[in-house]
Amino acid sequence: MTTFTSLGRQYADASGLNNPDGTAELTSILFSSTATNQTYRVVITSTGNIKLCDPSLPAGQREGMHMKNNHQNGSVMLEALISILIFAFGVLALFGMQSVALQNMAQSNYRATAVYMANQLIGSAQGDINHLANYQYTWNGTAANTIVSTWATEVANALPAASASVAVDTTNSTISVTVSWKAPSDSIRHQQQESTYVSY
16 A cells, blocks of 8 residues: 655745746645655645646656656556456467367267277177178167167267167178267267178
């Protein structure tokens, strides 16, 4: 907190210490400030105006110094506001980058899950090659065996808005598994396809 202490010096000034506008400085009081460690002069002019001046300057320059200080204070405030604005934009950009990073991490997890689920069914088909045709499957369709039906339920529980299909080519002994999903924040569906040749 700034404290002003009166130095107890009051005097009438009628000896040429006039202001540029022609008004005379009738009475003045000296104060010292604990904040700036300077002495200031409070001046009452002949027109009744009260001014804060630097007594070390000639009378004609006192008001100009006061205006300069006000200008400097305004510049400091403007610089502070600009700094706050830049900081605010930086924080918003940081939050935006964090949001994108979280979305990318979620998509990576979904894709890893889809790869795992597809290869899980392919592994089951590898061990059941004599019944490969029974692995043909369309989402929400009827599975030909319990392995596929159980697998479809696991896919639905593991991924958001999931769907899957299995294409089997018994002539060439190949199986292709497609798993797709769509997270709440996604505008399009994503899918992962795994294909392999099944042999003894």
